[in-house]
Amino acid sequence: MLGNIDLLTLAPVLNIQLLLDGLFIGSIFVLAAYGLALVWGVMNVKNLAQGEFVIMGGYFAWHLTTFGIHPIVGLPIVIAIMFVFGWLLYVLIIKWVVTRDLFTSLLATFGVALVVQQALNLAYGPEVRTADSGFSTRTLFDGLVTVAEIKVISFFLCILLAGAVVLFMKKSRMGQAIRATAQDARAARVMGIDTEKIYAFTFALNAAICGAAGVLISMIWVIQPFYGVAHSIRSFVIVTAAGLGNLPGVIITGLGLGVAEQYSGFVLGAEFQQATVVILLVVVLVWRQIQLARHRQYIQ
């Protein structure tokens, strides 16, 4: 089972391959996790449908390719669709759970996740799909390391999108209002901010970010109606490990998770790749709890 470790020491170049793949995929995890951190931090809704939004975006991009629209061109279209979808979902469901206890939001979004994945399954079938972007693959180090051009492009798109969102949150009036609501919703209302609108916008923005992540995933990896759960769990792992409102933390854990997944998939075998994510979730939660317990003792 661990035989591949020898391979890594014998051919160190393979490490570069794993690292690169991990970083490329991890950058997309960061995007989705940032969306979750946003919704979690601003409106205290733990969105279990995060991964389904990602997969949904991916399917829209794939669907657009069947009309001959290139996924990268389709990116803004998908973002717009997902934004509207997020807004609708907020008005229909999320609005009623914002003020309720946390388990309510968790279970309600779980229901949303179930509906989305089953609807996707009915619409597109259970096959694994990839949106074909038509770029070639380059080889480095005498063919030992392969880098698909689309992965590099997606990496830079990711940085661009994340930069745009961060800039938006920092500079624009809306972004400032969102951050004010996150700090203290009541005070924000006193200051004349329509928090209801802010919540709707935040949730829609999250859906749009996830949709964008989905487009990138559909280009460099695979999508399938039921792969969303793994993406949701990844987002939770990243946000729980990094903490809310800790953007550098989210970036580092996201990239780290991408690399860790690639390594575990290579060393332990592909069937352990999913298990790694889930086990990491439990480990992160327990680790956080131990930290809290220590903190409590310290106070005592």
Next chain:
Amino acid sequence: MSTDQTSWIVYVLVLIAGIVAPLVFPSYVNQISVLWLMILFALTWDIVGGQMGYNSLGNIFFFGAGMYVSAVVQIAIFTDVGAYTSARGGEQLVLDYGDYFLGLFAGIGSAAIACVLFAIVLGWIMLGLRGPYFAIGTLGVALAARELAGTWEWIGGGSGIAMPVYPGLPDEKSLVFYILFFVLAVLTFLYVRWLYSTRFGLAINAIRDDEEKAEAMGIHTMRHKIVAWAISAFFLGMSGAVFGNVTGFVEPLEVAFPAATFGIFMVVMSLLGGKGTLWGPVIGATVFHVIKEVTWTYMLGWQWVALGVLIIVNVVFFQQGILGWVKEKWPEKFGLVVDDRGASREASS
């Protein structure tokens, strides 16, 4: 507290229904035994989720763990497990009645014990998590178990284990397992009913209402939480062992750890009936299962979408559940005194 004031007539009626049902509807015996399983699911979920306020999304773990433990024990009594599973069902265990039931009851017993041990170890780790973290963490445990069971070759990996073959006819098998499910569900109900009338019941209610205050009042919260979870695991483990034998085939994704079906059904059923009540889970499970069985096949693939919508509507707009709603409507029927100052409206349940 829950001094159960249900008239004894209700109990007699339920018992008679349970005994008569398989005789009146002989072609639906399997569906009715799943109904008893569903009632057991909802009741065990409600111990931790409703009465103690720890909403677990991963209780299905104990169901699957019990199933696997029982499968391994039942096979290990008669043959070597590794060789048996590596044959990929090529050789099935064919036993006579005595050996079969010996293996079955040994399997159920060891599943119960193993699940209690699992609950103690896991509870010690997980039950320190609060609120949504507990829910996500338990979901993670169930999913991790599912992935790991799929990679562990000794217990058959992704292709599963074939259980020993029942020595009699299929109809007889259905009836035997109907009786097992029925007895298990009734035992669970009676145990839970007794449990909620004890100090222990009060203590876990106190944990639900305010854990810090409960601790300050001298309740050893961690110990209570672990014991409550272990009770839930005890019954779930046994039900898993029985279910594995009914199906005849144990496999990690659909049979042992169906986190998205049975795992979520138990939450939905408890919420539908009214969580934190004695009869709520029973009513919720019955309503849910009957609706599901009647409409499922007519929905042509839309049933899962309908289930998701049901969860959303149930959680967002109807969280008090059927029994909670009835209680709000006619509180005097439940011996609740409606105080105009609005103080003791939810005093007892």
